[in-house]
Amino acid sequence: MRKNIFLSICLFLFLFLISCANERNSKGNSIQIKGSDTMVNLVQVWAEKFVENRPEVNVGVTGGGSGTGFAALINETCDIAMSSRKIEDREEDEAAKNNLTVQEIVVGLDGLVILVNKDNPINELTMDQARDIFMRNVSNWKELGGDDLEIVILSREGNSGTHMFFKEKVLRRGNPKAKDEFSPYALLMPSSQAIFDEVSQNPHAVGYVGMGFSNDEVKVLKIAKDKKSKYIAPTPGNILSNSYPISRLLFLYTKKDSSVTVKEFISFALSPEGQKIVLETDFVPIK
Amino acid sequence: MRKIKDDIIEKIIFFCGILSIVFVVLIFGFLIKEGISFFKEFGIVDFIIGKFWYPSANPPEFGILSLIVGSVLVTVGACIIAVPVGIMAAVYISELAPKQIKDILKSLVELMAAVPSVVIGFVGMVSLAPLVRVFFNIPTGLTAFTGSIMLAFMAMPTIVTISEDAIRSVPWQYKEGAFALGATKWQTIRRIVLKAAMPGIIAAIMLGIGRVIGETMAVMMITGNAAHIPHSIFEPVRTMTATIAAEMGETVTGGLHYRALFAIALVLFFITFLVNFIADLFLGRSKNK
Numbered sequence: 103m104r105k106n107i108f109l110s111i112c113l114f115l116f117l118f119l120i121s122c123a124n125e126r127n128s129k130g131n132s133i134q135i136k137g138s139d140t141m142v143n144l145v146q147v148w149a150e151k152f153v154e155n156r157p158e159v160n161v162g163v164t165g166g167g168s169g170t171g172f173a174a175l176i177n178e179t180c181d182i183a184m185s186s187r188k189i190e191d192r193e194e195d196e197a198a199k200n201n202l203t204v205q206e207i208v209v210g211l212d213g214l215v216i217l218v219n220k221d222n223p224i225n226e227l228t229m230d231q232a233r234d235i236f237m238r239n240v241s242n243w244k245e246l247g248g249d250d251l252e253i254v255i256l257s258r259e260g261n262s263g264t265h266m267f268f269k270e271k272v273l274r275r276g277n278p279k280a281k282d283e284f285s286p287y288a289l290l291m292p293s294s295q296a297i298f299d300e301v302s303q304n305p306h307a308v309g310y311v312g313m314g315f316s317n318d319e320v321k322v323l324k325i326a327k328d329k330k331s332k333y334i335a336p337t338p339g340n341i342l343s344n345s346y347p348i349s350r351l352l353f354l355y356t357k358k359d360s361s362v363t364v365k366e367f368i369s370f371a372l373s374p375e376g377q378k379i380v381l382e383t384d385f386v387p388i389k
Numbered sequence: 390m391r392k393i394k395d396d397i398i399e400k401i402i403f404f405c406g407i408l409s410i411v412f413v414v415l416i417f418g419f420l421i422k423e424g425i426s427f428f429k430e431f432g433i434v435d436f437i438i439g440k441f442w443y444p445s446a447n448p449p450e451f452g453i454l455s456l457i458v459g460s461v462l463v464t465v466g467a468c469i470i471a472v473p474v475g476i477m478a479a480v481y482i483s484e485l486a487p488k489q490i491k492d493i494l495k496s497l498v499e500l501m502a503a504v505p506s507v508v509i510g511f512v513g514m515v516s517l518a519p520l521v522r523v524f525f526n527i528p529t530g531l532t533a534f535t536g537s538i539m540l541a542f543m544a545m546p547t548i549v550t551i552s553e554d555a556i557r558s559v560p561w562q563y564k565e566g567a568f569a570l571g572a573t574k575w576q577t578i579r580r581i582v583l584k585a586a587m588p589g590i591i592a593a594i595m596l597g598i599g600r601v602i603g604e605t606m607a608v609m610m611i612t613g614n615a616a617h618i619p620h621s622i623f624e625p626v627r628t629m630t631a632t633i634a635a636e637m638g639e640t641v642t643g644g645l646h647y648r649a650l651f652a653i654a655l656v657l658f659f660i661t662f663l664v665n666f667i668a669d670l671f672l673g674r675s676k677n678k
Contacts, residue, residue, distance in 0.1 A: 169445075170638035177642055196641045252528040259614075259635045260445045283443055286455070286617035289531055289625050292609055292635065296514070303519050306528040 132160035133364055137171020137184035138263045139294055140212060140312035141352055144383040145184050151379065152370050159363055165293075168263030175355060176200055181364050183355040186212060186263035186312070187270075203358040209371050210352040211386035213313045213336040214268055216323045217298065219305040224248045226324040226333040229347055232272050235308055238285035249305070255288040256297045256309030264294065267350050268310050310348075313341075314384040338386045352385065420658055423651035430645060436652060442616040442627075444636065444646045451649045453656065455618045459533065459626030460602055460657075463612060466537025466622055467544055467601045472594055474541070475548030476583075479590075482549070483556040484578055495553075502546035510610030513539040518611060525623060531613035533626040539607055544597035551596060555589020556582055588671045595668030599661050605630040629657050 135145055142165040149161035171183030172193045178200070189197075189204060197204055216232060218224060224246060227235075234240045236255055244250045258265040265284075274280035291297045297309035302319040313336050316322045324333035327347045340346040354371065356364055370376050377387040428436065431451055439452015482494050517538060518530030525534075559582050567577040583590070605628075613625025614635065633650050640647035 166638045173638065173641050193641070196644070254529040261636060261638055266445075281446065283446055286441065287615055287625075289529065290614035290616070290627070290635065292614075296610070299515070300518075300529070300531065304522060304529060 131158055131363060132162070133182060133367055134174075134180040135161065135163045135182040135184060136166060136174040136180040137182075138168045138186040138352075139165040139258075140186045140264055140314065141184040143314060144210070144352075144380060144385060147379050147383055148367070148371050148376060151375070152367055156363075156366075161367070167259065167261035168266070169261035172355070175204065175357065176202060178202075181356065181360060182367070185353045185355055186350060187266050188351075188353070189355060204355050205358050205360075207354045207356070207368055207372070208351050208388055209354050210377075210380040210388055211341055212350055212352050213341045213346050213386070214264065214271075214310050214348040214350065215313050215316050215336045216308065216310050216325065216348075217301045217316065217320045218308050218323060219301055219303075220319070220321050221305045222248060222321060224323065225321070226326065228326045228329055228331075229272060229275070230328065232325065233275070233282075236268075236273060236284055236288065237282060238287055243306075251306050253308060254304065254306040255285060256291055256300055256307055257284050257288040258294065258297070258310075259290045259292065264310065264312060268348070271348055271350070312385075338381070341386045349386075417658065420651055420655045423648045424655035427645065427648035427652040431649070431652075436649075437656075440618065442632070444649060449646065451652075453629065453632075453653055455616050456627055456629045456632055456653065457656070458618050459612070459616075460628040460630070460660075462533045462619060462622060462626055463536045463540060463608060463628055464598060464602045466533060467540035468594070468598060470537060470541035471544040471548055471597060471601075475545045475593075475597070476552055476590060478545070478549045479552035479556055479593075480578060480583070483553045484582065485574075498546050498549045501542065502550075504543075506543065506604055506607040507610075509539050509543060510607035513607065513611040527623045529613060529625060531611055531625050532623050533612055533619060534622045536608050536612035536626070536628075537622070539611055540601045540604055543604060543607065544601045547600050548593045548597040551593035552586070552590045555586040555593065558589070559585040592668045592672040595664050595671065599664045599668070602664070603630060603657070603661055605634045609634055629653050633657075 133149075135149070142163060146163045149163050153159060153161055168183070168185040168187050171180065171185055172189060174180040175183040176193065176197050189206065194204065216227065222243065224243065227246070231240075231246060235246075235253060236257070238253075238255065240246060241253055242250065243253055257268075260266075269282070269284065270276065270278065273282040273284065289300075291300065291309070294311040294315050297311055298315055298320065301307045301309050316336075322336065324335045325347050326333045334340050334346045336346050336348075341349040354368060356368065380387040436451055436453060437457070438454050439450060440454050441450045441452045442456060443450045478494075478498070482491055482498075486494060513535055514531075518535050520530065521527070521532065521535050521538075522530030563581050563585055564577055567581045572580070608628050609631035612628060612631065614627045614631055615625040616627040616632075619626050633653055636646070637650055640650065
């Protein structure tokens with residue numbers, strides 16, 4: 103009996119060691135990219151074009167949210183984190199604890215659009231009205247001049263950079279020390295696509311997604327900074343000129359001593375060809 | 390030579406046998422370790438009865454009352470739908486259906502168990518949720534009720550197969566005795582067969598509940614995930630499983646939020662353990678009879 107247990111424990115340890123050994127053996131010719139759902143499409147196209155010239159390189163792109171990307175970068179399960187928000191101090195501390203210095207690269211711009219159903223008569227909102235909606239200070243479209251329908255708030259989950267950015271920019275009015283949160287009545291949807299799908303079939307709903315996700319099946323609202331300002335549509339021109347109020351930077355993060363392949367990938371993203379892809383995937387290039 | 394072969398095979402079987410126990414113990418140990426260290430920092434009472442779940446706020450709030458209510462509401466709803474339908478289906482399959490229909494039904498029910506939960510979630514999201522919204526005239530179709538309907542589908546195969554076994558194993562002498570006394574078919578089924586099979590049926594229900602309460606992907610897609618305490622079944626809810634699945638990716642290993650998710654898992658493990666324990670109790674009783 104005792105011998106049996108001993109044998110099984112040995113086998114366990116053996117398997118455990120094998121799996122550890124595999125993890126350590128990080129490969130120079132493969133790049134793992136993780137993070138923002140907003141950027142998945144863009145980075146996927148970069149990866150495909152990059153691999154065309156470098157067929158020996160393996161590039162894997164997965165989403166999950168900007169927070170997921172940072173967590174993976176810190177836990178060293180990916181080489182590049184794509185993020186639609188700046189790294190937080192908390193995350194930088196965690197990285198420092200793991201002896202990691204992160205490097206930040208701005209690769210493009212994005213506007214967050216507020217979506218409503220096509221049957222919703224509302225066309226435009228001020229930033230304060232948007233804040234009231236998502237904090238549920240108003241709960242019926244009637245109060246904003248729309249139909250007599252209860253508002254259903256759709257939000258992304260907390261691990262999404264889109265969620266964090268919207269909270270900071272709209273709910274907290276850009277003040278990082280504010281404590282405002284989304285109403286607990288907000289539905290947390292697992293992806294931007296899910297928000298899009300729900301808005302396109304539900305006249306009660308309002309949600310926010312990166313501008314890459316909008317098309318004719320939903321209505322994109324024009325946003326004004328305050329009551330006196332003009333209502334601005336989220337077009338690439340308006341975002342680049344900084345007149346559309348809810349826009350943000352898109353980042354890639356790597357660790358300081360990353361491999362040559364990773365560096366090449368990043369310089370490809372910043373090259374004219376890479377920046378052309380940014381525009382093609384409905385974001386705004388930085389150059 | 391034969392002796393050695395026999396020995397080796399015996400060892401392999403033994404190893405497989407203890408493997409499941411080892412895994413359960415390891416999982417439980419891991420949950421306890423992370424969960425307890427969280428409770429030391431945050432306090433178990435605040436955790437269980439806290440109403441707000443804002444893990445990334447500053448300072449964070451980890452109150453899972455709304456999540457527990459969400460899980461319970463969806464599970465109870467699914468049971469109310471799945472239990473009567475499941476038991477009646479089992480009665481029909483084992484007592485009433487002609488041989489051919491019985492075979493077809495049985496294999497279809499087993500097929501139902503094989504549908505992946507993400508498929509169920511997807512179907513619920515794109516076809517059931519809009520229907521529920523329009524039919525009940527509520528603001529959104531992503532509600533606890535929608536989740537309950539879809540989860541009832543997932544629990545039904547478990548309930549039907551195990552209750553059917555229990556009903557079939559009722560000795561035929563009981564039925565003959567009832568018929569001999571002049572009971573009708575319905576009276577026999579209701580008073581004799583169901584009563585005799587009851588422990589097995591209750592075990593089936595418990596296992597069905599276990600399946601529903603642990604289900605993640607489908608509920609995450611169709612219950613709306615709003616972390617507030619609902620007033621009715623027609624409001625969005627957030628379950629414990631969906632919270633763990635949605636947020637595990639963003640946490641840094643060892644952080645407070647990470648350990649909070651383990652603490653939720655501990656609560657969930659405790660609940661499913663209780664449910665399975667009750668099921669075992671009833672199953673054991675049915676065997677002793």
